[in-house]
Amino acid sequence: MQNYTEDYLLDKKVKIFQPVDGYRASTDAVLLSAMPALIKSGDKILDVGSGTGAISLCLAERVKKLNASILGLDIQPELVELANLSAKENGFDFLHFENIDIRHKMPKHIPYCSFSHVFSNPPYSLNDMPSPNKSKATAHNLSCFTLGEWIKFCIKMAAPKGFIYLVNRAEAIDEMLATLYGKAGNIQVFPLFSKKGQAAKRVLILAQKDSKAPTVIHAGLIIHDDDGAYSPQANAILRLGETLEF
Secondary structure (H helix, E strand, C coil): CCCEEEEEECCCCEEEEEECCCCCCCHHHHHHCCCCCCCCCCCEEEEECCCCCHHHHHHHHHHCCCCCEEEEEECCHHHHHHHHHHHHHCCCCCEEEEECCCCCCCCCCCCCCCEEEEEECCCCECCCCCCCCHHHHHHHECCCCCHHHHHHHHHHHEEEEEEEEEEEEHHHHHHHHHHHCCCEEEEEEEEEEEECCCCCCEEEEEEEECCCCCCEECCCEEEECCCCCECHHHHHHHCCCCCCCC
């Protein structure tokens, strides 16, 4: 196994193992996991491109009393190994990760249209200069697969009327909404601002498959105060484990 560090999320409620030199989770994963208010007992949850498992691990902590099941898929076997180690360390026996390339047909035990909730933090760029670190490059740069194709896969995996949760660069919102158009509705757009007065750099999107309800754009969340510390609202989500409020 590769060298790894022991880190923590949600104010040390969750332990996560991550490569010393490779892809490591960001606050985006924790923020995306803070949108589970719609999850009910017995729901099946999918994390597409799970990386080190940050989204799934935070989700597991948030919904551990709901008897839900969570499956993470990632193309990097070394990250899958670490993510499963993290799930075991936290006692999340309802959380499992598999080494899957989503560009290929899914195995029979992972049927299409079968997940009540599909979460994903897709690679951010097709054109940025890739990192010299192979793991980071794979996680951050789309390769032989566009963002639209990635989102189409998420839609395909969601059950009828299931929910899709996405985070990406704000500049990608046109491609995200264009891909969702006609396939999902009830879209909730939640901008993420680094500081007050700045343009949004990230955006969270929640959509419901097969819904015809209109799109709503929310006020969003300011991550940092002027002094660089987390804003009270961001601190409540990132450290105290509170849920994003629309």
